[in-house]
Amino acid sequence: MPMPLVLILDPPPMPLPDLEAAELGAGFDIELVPLNASHQVSTATLARADAIINFRGRHKIGEREVNAMTKAQLLVQAGVGYNHIDIDACARRGLAVCNTPDYGTMEVADHALALTLNLVRGISTYNARLLTRDDAWSTDQLAIRPVRRLRDLTFGVVGLGRIGIAAAQRARAFSLDVAFYDPHLPPGVELSLGLHRHDTLRGLLAASDIVSLHCPLTTATTKLIDHAAVAAMKPDAVLINTARGPIIDLDALEAGLRTDRIAAAGLDVLPVEPMERSHPLIKAWTAREPWLEGRLTITPHAAFYTPQSLDDMRRLSARAVADRLSRGKLRSLVNGEELRRYGFGAP
Numbered sequence: 001m002p003m004p005l006v007l008i009l010d011p012p013p014m015p016l017p018d019l020e021a022a023e024l025g026a027g028f029d030i031e032l033v034p035l036n037a038s039h040q041v042s043t044a045t046l047a048r049a050d051a052i053i054n055f056r057g058r059h060k061i062g063e064r065e066v067n068a069m070t071k072a073q074l075l076v077q078a079g080v081g082y083n084h085i086d087i088d089a090c091a092r093r094g095l096a097v098c099n100t101p102d103y104g105t106m107e108v109a110d111h112a113l114a115l116t117l118n119l120v121r122g123i124s125t126y127n128a129r130l131l132t133r134d135d136a137w138s139t140d141q142l143a144i145r146p147v148r149r150l151r152d153l154t155f156g157v158v159g160l161g162r163i164g165i166a167a168a169q170r171a172r173a174f175s176l177d178v179a180f181y182d183p184h185l186p187p188g189v190e191l192s193l194g195l196h197r198h199d200t201l202r203g204l205l206a207a208s209d210i211v212s213l214h215c216p217l218t219t220a221t222t223k224l225i226d227h228a229a230v231a232a233m234k235p236d237a238v239l240i241n242t243a244r245g246p247i248i249d250l251d252a253l254e255a256g257l258r259t260d261r262i263a264a265a266g267l268d269v270l271p272v273e274p275m276e277r278s279h280p281l282i283k284a285w286t287a288r289e290p291w292l293e294g295r296l297t298i299t300p301h302a303a304f305y306t307p308q309s310l311d312d313m314r315r316l317s318a319r320a321v322a323d324r325l326s327r328g329k330l331r332s333l334v335n336g337e338e339l340r341r342y343g344f345g346a347p
């Protein structure tokens with residue numbers, strides 16, 4: 001009797017799937033499947049799997065891939081965002097999709113605050129000036145646009161989920177006033193958390209000095225921050241994105257920064273990753289154009305990353321497989337609504 005096969009697609013660097021094996025226990029075969037040069041996986045490989053763990057979002061898991069998963073009982077996305085997976089196509093053939101939302105909540109919240117503090121305290125800019133200018137050790141050279149007293153500012157959270165709440169708590173510890181916009185939370189959450197709630201995005205944007213995005217990427221949130229949203233922000237506002245790149249229209253952000261409609265941005269994610277250096281905003285940043293000095297910080301979709309969070313991501317993905325295949329339980333199902341719609345009961 002062959003053992004159930006667990007495929008690990010696009011795995012992070014690991015000599016052996018040791019953490020996965022420990023979590024799954026005996027009785028499973030595990031195979032690491034790197035992507036091919038065109039960032040795809042063969043359908044014949046997918047057809048052999050009883051469960052699939054996918055790392056990263058570098059390849060689409062669309063209808064073609066899903067239809068090939070004829071034997072699989074579960075698809076696990078290692079991490080939080082699953083916008084690259086056609087969860088509807090999975091549900092049509094009764095395939096449950098789970099994620100691991102609890103691996104890097106603290107890291108991403110820390111990163112959102114790190115980007116905020118970096119810009120509002122001018123850290124990278126002082127450092128860059130000191131590297132090249134002898135006159136930079138002088139109060140005459142200190143003016144950096146977004147630098148302001150934190151206690152006077154409002155930190156506005158878009159999407160008060162796990163990471164949004166963790167970011168809100170951290171912002172409060174720095175004496176910032178915290179507000180949020182999240183249309184999906186029940187009335188009263190603002191009272192239990194003691195935060196100021198806005199019923200419209202426009203309201204939050206107009207009231208916030210720092211706007212930090214923590215919502216998922218969906219059709220509703222694609223280009224949520226467009227020209228109108230940038231125009232609704234305060235002229236000294238700082239925009240932070242550790243969620244997903246396409247939530248911001250990069251052209252709108254560029255126009256907002258270039259025309260001084262907003263002060264600064266901290267981006268861990270971009271609409272196209274790795275970054276497109278030909279985009280006018282990235283081009284100006286790469287060329288260190290003076291108008292952008294101190295006003296844009298970019299990190300390479302690294303908010304989630306610590307060695308510890310990566311280990312947690314691996315363990316929790318394997319646990320989701322063990323829960324399903326050994327214990328008949330689903331851990332963090334993301335397509336329950338779609339499965340019910342296609343008559344697959346309430347898993």
Ligand code: NAI
Binds near residue numbers: 079242
């Ligand atoms: P979560 O599901 O706990 O929270 C998301 C919140 O956004 C929910 O409260 C939801 O009601 C809210 N929301 C949904 N649509 C909204 C809308 N139109 N406007 C405002 N709020 C809306 O998710 P979690 O764990 O907090 O993660 C948030 C996002 O962070 C993920 O979707 C993922 O894309 C991103 N992320 C980024 C990482 C990175 O390395 N940069 C790592 C991990 C997650």
